[in-house]
Amino acid sequence: MAPKSILKKSTVSTNEPSASSPFTQRHRDTALHHANLIEQQKVVEKEVLQSIITLLDFPTSPDADPTRPAPSDALRFQDLIISFQTSDYDSLIEERNIADKCGYALCPRPKKKAPSSARKQFIETDKGVEIVDKKTLEVWCSEDCARRALYVKVQLSEEPAWMRRGGVGDKIELLVENAAEHHKALPLRLKQAPASKPVVEEEEEDIAGAWAARDDALADLALERGEKPGRLSKANRELLQTDIKERVQSTPPAPPEPPQSSGQSHMAIEGHVPRANKSNESDDEDGQDWDKHLPG
Amino acid sequence: MDDRNNISPAMIRMWRVYRTVKEMCMDRGYEMLQEDTEIPLEVFNARFSKEDGEPDRTRMHFSCQPTEAMLAKYSDPPTAKIPHPVPQIGTIWVEFNSDENVGLKQLRDYMQHLVNGNFYSGIMICSKPMTGMALRLLRGSAGIEEGPKGGVEVFVEQDLLVNITKHELVPKHVLLSKEEKQQLLERYRLRETQLPRIQVTDPVAKYLGLRRGQVVKIIRKSETAGRYASYRWAI
């Protein structure tokens, strides 16, 4: 008896899947999908690089005030970072720092200089002297800029723009003192506003009213959903790590506050140095604001 | 004075890097005197050390011209229409960056300097790796508006402490001219895509400054076959 072949009978060999079979079609679709993603990735990466180069020279005026930025600068900034990942934003800060500038793109001042050139620095806080990396000291020009910059950062997505199924989010909000000017500069508002400007004052009031109403509505919505503004919990911190862009914002984002004591040093972001000088205030306000905009 | 003990470790380190860079330029085909690649430590120390004994990188820059042989290698084969093709190589500017952190600012300033000085290409040697964004700019820099025609290459000092091509296990790599490449493909009736490949990021490819599409001949010594050559297409 002839030895039996250990190989399987090749029954399929005669009818190989034709080019149009669903099997190869699926493979082709997958390949195409990946090719598209890679293409989009290249485009986004180039855009981000160009945006960072542009923002290296921001703000456009050397005596700009980061608390009251020119509407044109603010709009451009918001536009340019819409497709940023948090890591891209970190890169922006890094590149500005290398150019000796404050990490916040709307600030024209130089970054803070550490008192000495030592790698570790001693910083006086209410809790006593703390040891901090020199690098983390030299990121911002001031606490205020740190706050404004981080306010932007928490709104950015961890997910690369080419992977975001919901597309890029709407708008990144800024922390500004001259909000009225900026609201007027919003494209949305411009569409509704008549081109004639004889009643500027009234209009400004109008706009401010509209925005206040919007904020109220958002706050109501948040309440309705049973969201209670609470302190920064571990769960909330984890929420921060994930993509916050794809969800509906229930309340207008609120500024993150610098952490208050060494007990909260885990909150330090972006090398922002903990400085406890607010111990007199009741601290639940800060905790609230920090995560108020996150869906519960 | 010429006792090695009086020379700082940083200075000795920098001397090694400097010599490797000079050798690299010579091996690529730039005009370079052998003795330039063999600068003694004492001479180097006297020329480039600061008062505190640390290397003064800002004074170490230099430029070099391609030799006739190199110009020929980087030219298209002459045709009836174009009897004197323009070589795709030119003066190179080599700079040693002394900044602690190198990012977009330094890279763009460097590119601007190359363009202003009419340099064909440039090599920047940094003490630490550049930022991710600077690398991103570098990857896209060959052939874009911003930089010089021949692009910019960046090395980290650490990678130049020894000359890898002098290691006994590294076979000799020789760049083929465009004409030689054509002859090779014709002789074996090959398309270039059929050749085995070498990444332009390969350490030897980086050392030689290989560009995508070029072909290198790799000459190995074999106990059984004497010397044998293989070819690789840079991608």
Ligand SMILES: [Zn+2]
């Ligand atoms: Zn600032």
